[in-house]
Amino acid sequence: MGKISFQPSGVLQKSEKDEKDADKTEILIPLQQQHEELSVPVRTRKAAVNGLCCMAFGLVVLMSGLVLASIYVYRHYYISQLAQENLFECRVLYEDSVYAPFRGRQELEESVEINLEDNYEQINVPVPHFGGSDAADIIHDFQRGLTAYYDIALDKCYVIELNTSIVMPPRNLRDLLINVRRGTYLPQTYIIQEEMVVVGQVHSVQQLGVFIDRLCGGKETYRLKHRSSRRRIDKREARNCHSIRHLENTFVVETLICDQA
Structure with missing residues (x-):
């Protein structure tokens, strides 16, 4: 005589729910990891902009130095020499x-x-x-x-x-x-x-x-x-x-x- 038994429907539903939850756990990415991955291109762009700004500022300082040096040479050498020729x-x-x-x-x-x-x-x-x-x-x-x-x-x-x-x-x-x-x-x-x-x-x-x-x-x-x-x-x-x-x-x-x- 054989015995036939049935698994409770609640256990079956729980098992199916755990499997679904397991599947969801496998494909979800933590929020912190997403933020880090998305923030990498932004930081790269900021670094490039900062580099360009520093280069532009350096060029401005260099050109200003050249202009001031030219004015100094003109005033102290050319004008003084011209003044000596006319005094x-x-x-x-x-x-x-x-x-x-x-x-x-x-x-x-x-x-x-x-x-x-x-x-x-x-x-x-x-x-x-x-x-x-x-x-x-x-x-x-x-x-x-x-x-x-x-x-x-x-x-x-x-x-x-x-x-x-x-x-x-x-x-x-x-x-x-x-x-x-x-x-x-x-x-x-x-x-x-x-x-x-x-x-x-x-x-x-x-x-x-x-x-x-x-x-x-x-x-x-x-x-x-x-x-x-x-x-x-x-x-x-x-x-x-x-x-x-x-x-x-x-x-x-x-x-x-x-x-x-």
């Missing part, structure tokens, strides 16, 4: 038969700055060793066609039309002073006198150009005119005049600035 210290011996007839030759000292780009000359005359002349700063502005004298002893400025028959243009004067510096040319020893008289006061020097304004701004400034040609005056006639001696040609020029009679 001159002059010493000239000349004869003065009126003020120093028994002293022989006198020495004139001055410093000259030539500006070819702006077409002007600036002359500084220090206090002379033997008197007879005032210390002065002089501007010859060829663009404006004007000359300004600043008498340092009087603390006054005087302005007059540029006398191109005596004052050499900047380029010509520069070539002359270069030859004097080299010793290939010596200026003439004689002196020429030009006489000027005050005709009125200038109330605004700004209209006379930036260079004359820089020299005479804030100072009493007067307008001059040339007197007619005449013989060189002596000491007694020059008591109301002030003398400025300077080199602006192949000879020494004595500029007499006289008050109105």
